[in-house]
Amino acid sequence: MSVARFIVLEGVEGAGKTTQIRLLSSWLDALGVEYVTAREPGGTEVGEAIRGLLLAHREEGVPDEAELLLMLAARAAFVRRVVRPALEAGRVVLADRFDLSTFAYQGYGRGLDLDAVARMNAFATGGLRPDAELVLDLPASAGAARQAQEGSEADRIENEGTGFLERVREGYRELAAERADAHLIDALDTPEGVQRRLRELLSGLFPETFAVREGS
């Protein structure tokens, strides 16, 4: 039986996705599980170039439809160049965002039609779905406060403000309630507490993948 799994971390800005992927990587190293990590938009040469286009500040702004199509163009490359090859090689993929971000940001945040987003997303992914979507949930203002404390400069999407990001958060909560593979996790806990919860969840869902390998 293949132990390859496609695991996605989701949530608003500053929810702790990067932090948790780093901690999950240490866990997988200790278990002797082979994995790759990647972020979206990004993860490939073309995806990183699109990320630069999307997150830079633009005087003219970016029409919502153009934003959606660019996110999906990056995803098409990500699926074909990173996710499918890794899964076929029997590796775990730990992704920082995937299609739930598109539903939450471009659907709930920007107000684009969710059915249209779903159709175009299915074309971009070729129907590939994550095995688990771990949604780190916290008020958008708390995520923004973490980022402010970090001192990082806000990108174009973060600059949309807390009203936009609260719609995104509500979107995540609704989507997580609808999707069987999505799990809502309280991200206000400490990084260690969140990590403990994620490990428990993954070990329970996929015991054959997240178990100690012989020789490790």
Ligand code: T5A
């Ligand atoms: N986007 C993306 C779309 O609109 N549509 C799409 O389809 C896709 C794929 C990507 C942007 O693109 C948008 C969404 C985004 O706007 P990004 O940089 O990948 O941008 O996403 P961000 O969420 O902005 O990434 P961040 O790195 O800022 O947030 P993280 O990864 O969630 O948070 P992290 O781990 O970097 O932590 C942030 C700070 O909080 C601290 C950390 O030390 C750090 O300082 N922290 C905690 N503090 C207290 N308690 C905890 N539990 C903490 N966990 C972390």
